[in-house]
Amino acid sequence: MMNLPCHSALCLALLGGLALAVPAGSATPASNGRAAKKTICKASALTDTLLLGNPRSEQAHGLTATLSEVIVGGLGQSARRLLPRNPISWQGGSFAFTMKVDPERINYLTARFWGSDINDNRLKLFCEGKQIGYHHLGDVDLLDFGTEGDSPALNGRFFYNTSPLPISMTKGKTVLHCEVRCIGRIWGYGSTFEQYQKPMEKPTRGIYALYTHTDGYFASPPEEKQGEAPVNPPVRQAPGPEILEEVKARVNGEIDGQLRRTAPLNQMQMQFLARAYHIPWTHAYHNGKVTEQIVRGLDALYLAWRENPKLAEAEPSTYNPDWFGLGPAGDVIRLLAEPLRPFLHVPIVGNGEEGPNPHWFAWSEMLRASRDWHRSHRRKYTNQSMIVDMYVYAANRGVAAIDPAHALPEEQTLHYLYQSVGLEPWIGSDTAHGPDRSMGDHYYELTQKGLTRELGYVGYYGEVPDWIAQIYDVTRPTPDRPGDPKIKAQLEKVLHARAVFRYPALDAEGHRAMRVETIVGWRDAHFPGNVVYAERPSWDGTALFAPAITLDTRSVGAVQQMFADNQFFVSLQEARKERGLRTTTGLMGAPEQVALLKAQPSTPLRLPMAPGQPDFVFADEEDGVVAIKHGDEILYASLYWRARYAINNLARIHHITPHFDRIAVVHQEEQFEPSGLTYTIPDWFDQGFSWNSHHYPDDLHQALAGEKQPIAKIPAGIPFKLGEENSFAGKAEFYTCRYGDYLIGMNCTPDKTFPLTAPAGFTRAPELVSGKILTMAKGSLPVKPMSTVVLYLGHTQRDVARQSNHP
Numbered sequence: 001m002m003n004l005p006c007h008s009a010l011c012l013a014l015l016g017g018l019a020l021a022v023p024a025g026s027a028t029p030a031s032n033g034r035a036a037k038k039t040i041c042k043a044s045a046l047t048d049t050l051l052l053g054n055p056r057s058e059q060a061h062g063l064t065a066t067l068s069e070v071i072v073g074g075l076g077q078s079a080r081r082l083l084p085r086n087p088i089s090w091q092g093g094s095f096a097f098t099m100k101v102d103p104e105r106i107n108y109l110t111a112r113f114w115g116s117d118i119n120d121n122r123l124k125l126f127c128e129g130k131q132i133g134y135h136h137l138g139d140v141d142l143l144d145f146g147t148e149g150d151s152p153a154l155n156g157r158f159f160y161n162t163s164p165l166p167i168s169m170t171k172g173k174t175v176l177h178c179e180v181r182c183i184g185r186i187w188g189y190g191s192t193f194e195q196y197q198k199p200m201e202k203p204t205r206g207i208y209a210l211y212t213h214t215d216g217y218f219a220s221p222p223e224e225k226q227g228e229a230p231v232n233p234p235v236r237q238a239p240g241p242e243i244l245e246e247v248k249a250r251v252n253g254e255i256d257g258q259l260r261r262t263a264p265l266n267q268m269q270m271q272f273l274a275r276a277y278h279i280p281w282t283h284a285y286h287n288g289k290v291t292e293q294i295v296r297g298l299d300a301l302y303l304a305w306r307e308n309p310k311l312a313e314a315e316p317s318t319y320n321p322d323w324f325g326l327g328p329a330g331d332v333i334r335l336l337a338e339p340l341r342p343f344l345h346v347p348i349v350g351n352g353e354e355g356p357n358p359h360w361f362a363w364s365e366m367l368r369a370s371r372d373w374h375r376s377h378r379r380k381y382t383n384q385s386m387i388v389d390m391y392v393y394a395a396n397r398g399v400a401a402i403d404p405a406h407a408l409p410e411e412q413t414l415h416y417l418y419q420s421v422g423l424e425p426w427i428g429s430d431t432a433h434g435p436d437r438s439m440g441d442h443y444y445e446l447t448q449k450g451l452t453r454e455l456g457y458v459g460y461y462g463e464v465p466d467w468i469a470q471i472y473d474v475t476r477p478t479p480d481r482p483g484d485p486k487i488k489a490q491l492e493k494v495l496h497a498r499a500v501f502r503y504p505a506l507d508a509e510g511h512r513a514m515r516v517e518t519i520v521g522w523r524d525a526h527f528p529g530n531v532v533y534a535e536r537p538s539w540d541g542t543a544l545f546a547p548a549i550t551l552d553t554r555s556v557g558a559v560q561q562m563f564a565d566n567q568f569f570v571s572l573q574e575a576r577k578e579r580g581l582r583t584t585t586g587l588m589g590a591p592e593q594v595a596l597l598k599a600q601p602s603t604p605l606r607l608p609m610a611p612g613q614p615d616f617v618f619a620d621e622e623d624g625v626v627a628i629k630h631g632d633e634i635l636y637a638s639l640y641w642r643a644r645y646a647i648n649n650l651a652r653i654h655h656i657t658p659h660f661d662r663i664a665v666v667h668q669e670e671q672f673e674p675s676g677l678t679y680t681i682p683d684w685f686d687q688g689f690s691w692n693s694h695h696y697p698d699d700l701h702q703a704l705a706g707e708k709q710p711i712a713k714i715p716a717g718i719p720f721k722l723g724e725e726n727s728f729a730g731k732a733e734f735y736t737c738r739y740g741d742y743l744i745g746m747n748c749t750p751d752k753t754f755p756l757t758a759p760a761g762f763t764r765a766p767e768l769v770s771g772k773i774l775t776m777a778k779g780s781l782p783v784k785p786m787s788t789v790v791l792y793l794g795h796t797q798r799d800v801a802r803q804s805n806h807p
């Protein structure tokens with residue numbers, strides 16, 4: 001067993017040496033921009049403070065700037081922002097300065113930003129000429145990765161972003177030479193430099209202050225002005241139900257256009273019409289022209305496949321073609337099995353062969369080719385696995401409808417779906433010798449608590465209820481009958497798990513809303529997250545898609561909260577801005593979903609993090625993530641944080657308070673069984689997960705390059721190659737994370753117990769998971785297998801004794 005701190009063998013004082021604060025909720029709120037009269041957790045004192053825009057402070061830190069200006073920003077505070085170049089370039093101005101650091105301890109740098117600013121530029125910190133963190137999805141993020149869309153991150157308040165500094169860079173030094181540079185936004189899917197790195201066309205957001213300190217918990221100076229969360233934010237007044245008529249008009253307009261087409265329809269167009277065929281208000285409802293158009297489209301697809309068999313692997317009318325193959329055509333045949341029946345024995349037109357094949361034979365042949373290729377090329381990431389397996393199943397359902405002799409048994413293909421939604425272990429692609437079991441025999445695509453595994457907690461990409469809802473729909477014997485009950489139950493579980501990761505915020509116009517947590521997400525690079533209640537609105541379904549299937553009370557409660565906040569119809573309005581067929585298909589279910597959910601009995605249940613809801617803790621040991629609601633504070637923490645290749649001893653924190661937010665990457669203690677192997681951090685500065693990133697004109701280097709990290713023991717039978725992403729290489733068995741008044745111990749093993757040691761002087765403390773005050777025998781608590789303990793150390797021992805006497 002190893003217990004090793006990050007960046008060196010230097011021992012981290014994670015659990016001691018901190019004075020403690022009053023209970024959460026005891027602060028006096030600030031008003032009108034005045035400094036909050038609040039007793040806060042006294043972490044290690046600030047080593048240095050640079051107030052940007054303050055001439056005296058800037059001079060004391062030797063600040064020099066290029067293409068930069070001083071502004072008066074939030075609450076009348078001064079700030080410095082960087083300007084674009086002329087001519088416009090991918091990068092803009094910069095400023096250099098010095099900061100004091102501790103020569104022996106691990107140091108952090110925190111930046112202060114105004115949450116009302118909307119800006120998609122990125123700010124990068126350099127120390128001694130090297131970049132701290134990665135442009136995109138590294139375990140240490142940039143100083144600021146900007147906002148996405150038109151939503152402020154934190155209306156009317158400041159937020160603080162804390163980054164760890166490599167101890168190899170500060171060891172033995174008292175002063176560090178630093179620089180802040182800026183670049184334009186990044187589009188992570190760009191295949192060329194121009195697609196990936198966008199030009200910087202406007203000034204950056206202002207930076208108000210920079211601080212160095214030696215504890216990951218940043219304690220803001222009490223004299224700093226802070227904002228305040230609105231107590232009763234207004235409810236959105238428009239749009240309302242009238243937008244449903246606009247949705248219907250859009251759908252029917254698309255249907256009319258497809259029915260008039262003379263060219264054959266592609267797969268996605270056929271699937272759209274096949275779904276609309278069963279919806280009474282559409283122009284496609286039981287319309288014979290739909291069947292005729294689909295027969296023509298299926299014939300054209302078959303002939304194209306005969307000419308190019310690779311279409312069974314990747315057919316370009318779909319997005320991400322190699323995930324879909326010809327599966328959507330199978331879904332079309334499933335949906336229209338009865339109206340297509342008269343055509344099945346009619347010879348296909350135009351195949352140029354002697355004795356033309358009947359439709360049933362031709363269509364079955366192409367579907368089987370797609371089905372069999374894709375079940376031998378399955379994907380591991382949860383959302384991708386769901387899509388691939390759904391269309392393997394759909395292709396087989398199409399075969400079963402027209403050529404049952406060549407269909408795989410329903411039970412066999414249903415198991416692909418069970419694996420992709422986490423009901424059974426994911427055992428990999430089919431081979432001639434059986435499943436390849438590339439992740440062993442016990443890897444699940446979802447955790448037992450209902451979160452996706454990609455590799456840890458994921459915000460936006462973890463929002464998979466829409467995909468599970470589609471999977472459930474494809475299992476329906478006919479469109480009007482229920483689907484698989486096990487998948488429906490799993491969908492309900494996922495909705496409940498995702499509900500924890502919505503926190504109260506404001507929408508882009510300042511109305512009451514709930515947003516999805518993205519800061520602690522492995523595959524997320526935007527702040528704030530989207531407005532989300534029960535499920536996200538997506539290209540493939542509305543925000544009511546999954547709740548309309550489950551109709552469980554908790555999800556209905558979340559929907560009723562969304563209706564009360566009037567945030568549903570605006571999601572339809574936003575979706576209508578996307579003109580693609582995929583969005584039109586997703587909108588098609590809205591009228592029936594609204595009617596169904598509006599008819600449900602009223603329930604007082606609301607999302608767990610909503611104002612007025614009771615305190616609670618949610619922990620998922622498989623994903624290494626914790627969500628805490630405590631008084632007027634919310635804390636999200638990813639303890640297993642972007643450790644793709646080795647143990648990194650880093651956690652990602654999002655601490656939400658009424659006055660400001662803290663965002664941080666902090667050191668923690670991790671215990672694990674070592675493999676004996678180490679990973680040397682390469683000199684990557686762009687993407688934290690790939691060497692094959694984009695070439696930047698500048699000679700940039702990663703400050704962490706050369707650091708060696710230990711690799712955890714890989715389970716027997718799991719293929720492993722040093723330097724390749726592996727979900728076991730960086731996962732610890734036990735995490736100890738101290739952040740301010742919260743001490744978290746997470747046991748990720750099925751059969752071991754670990755002690756959680758409290759700071760000196762603490763013999764009893766409130767434990768937030770159980771809600772009890774626990775006594776620490778010999779200063780520690782046992783943390784049982786697959787469980788999490790959260791101690792709140794913000795009470796004095798006298799407070800704890802008083803609470804113990806008054807249960």
